Amino acid sequence: MTIRVFIYDDNVSRRDSLKALFELSPEILFCGEASNCVNISQDIEICFPDVVLMDVNMPEANGIVGLKEIKLNYPHIKVLMQTVFEDSSIIFECIRNGASGYILKKDSPLRLLQSIQEVFEGGAVMNPGIALKVLEYFKPENISNPLSKRETEVLELLAAGLSYKLIADKLYLSFNTVNSHVKKIYEKLHVSSLGEAIAYYYKNIHR
Numbered sequence: 437m438t439i440r441v442f443i444y445d446d447n448v449s450r451r452d453s454l455k456a457l458f459e460l461s462p463e464i465l466f467c468g469e470a471s472n473c474v475n476i477s478q479d480i481e482i483c484f485p486d487v488v489l490m491d492v493n494m495p496e497a498n499g500i501v502g503l504k505e506i507k508l509n510y511p512h513i514k515v516l517m518q519t520v521f522e523d524s525s526i527i528f529e530c531i532r533n534g535a536s537g538y539i540l541k542k543d544s545p546l547r548l549l550q551s552i553q554e555v556f557e558g559g560a561v562m563n564p565g566i567a568l569k570v571l572e573y574f575k576p577e578n579i580s581n582p583l584s585k586r587e588t589e590v591l592e593l594l595a596a597g598l599s600y601k602l603i604a605d606k607l608y609l610s611f612n613t614v615n616s617h618v619k620k621i622y623e624k625l626h627v628s629s630l631g632e633a634i635a636y637y638y639k640n641i642h643r
Contacts, residue, residue, distance in 0.1 A: 438465045439556045442485035444502055445518075446471040446494045450541070454489065457545050464552060471495075473502030480510055487556050490535075492519040492526055500529055507534035514555040531631040537561035538631070550599050558615065559600040560630035581641050582624045588641065590617045595634045595642070 441464055445451050451469050458466040468483035470476075472494040488506060492499040503515050514536040519526070530538055536555035539548065539562070551561040581588060586607075593603045604614045622628060625636050 437463075439463060439552060440465050440467040440484065440486045441552060442467055442479060442483050442488045443469040444471075444473060444488065444494065444499060445469070445491040447491075450491075457549070461549055464549070473497035473499065473505065476502050476505050477509065480506065480513070485513060487514045487516060487536075487552050489552070490515050490517050492517055492521075492530070500526070500533065503530060503533050503535055516551055516555050516561070527631070531629045550601075554599045554601070557600070557611070559618075561599065562597075562630050562634065583621060583641070587617050587621050587624070590614060591621055591633060591637050591641070594618070594630065595637045 441458060443451050443454055443466070445454070448471075455466050455469070458464045467485050468479060470479055474497045476497070488502075490499040490502055499517060499519075503517065506513050506515055511534075515534070516537045516539065517530045517535045518539055518541050520541045527538055537551050537560055539551055543551075554561045583591065589607060590603055593606065598606070600611055600614045600618070603609070604611050607614070609617075618633075621633055625633055627633050627636060
């Protein structure tokens with residue numbers, strides 16, 4: 437199935453590079469672009485994207501404004517945030533407002549394509565370095581690990597930056613089984629995002 441992707445980025449060269457990358461990727465269809473989120477409702481209604489690749493820092497209406505608008509009015513659309521900065525407060529705000537992933541612009545083209553595929557399939561992605569930035573928002577808790585051995589293995593690989601597909605391959609599981617494990621992890625840890633789960637892992641499980 438082709439994934440329709442809309443790009444928000446105020447850097448023209450960056451948008452052109454992304455479009456060129458998508459043209460070489462048969463599973464992705466570029467469906468539109470904008471330099472900010474001023475006309476986001478119109479953009480969405482015209483292009484009907486499956487995934488929005490959202491720059492954080494843009495003039496007039498930035499990526500966080502756009503993220504909030506999309507999740508309020510088009511909750512089915514996946515939003516993958518991109519930035520050049522590892523700013524903890526912005527990362528946390530994006531996570532809390534429903535971003536499906538948060539990666540850096542310096543991440544490889546392959547990593548970007550994998551991330552788009554991952555969020556489209558219902559997963560969540562996060563650059564490992566960014567995941568560490570989330571830790572400052574969580575205090576350590578002296579509690580035992582509530583996860584099963586397999587759930588702990590899945591969370592460990594998520595914290596290492598692996599996608600659901602790579603985890604499935606590594607553990608000889610199906611994608612759906614990995615997804616089920618992640619849902620159980622969220623339930624047991626009482627978290628609602630990948631960033632929170634990884635933060636919990638580093639604070640309370642990782643040794």
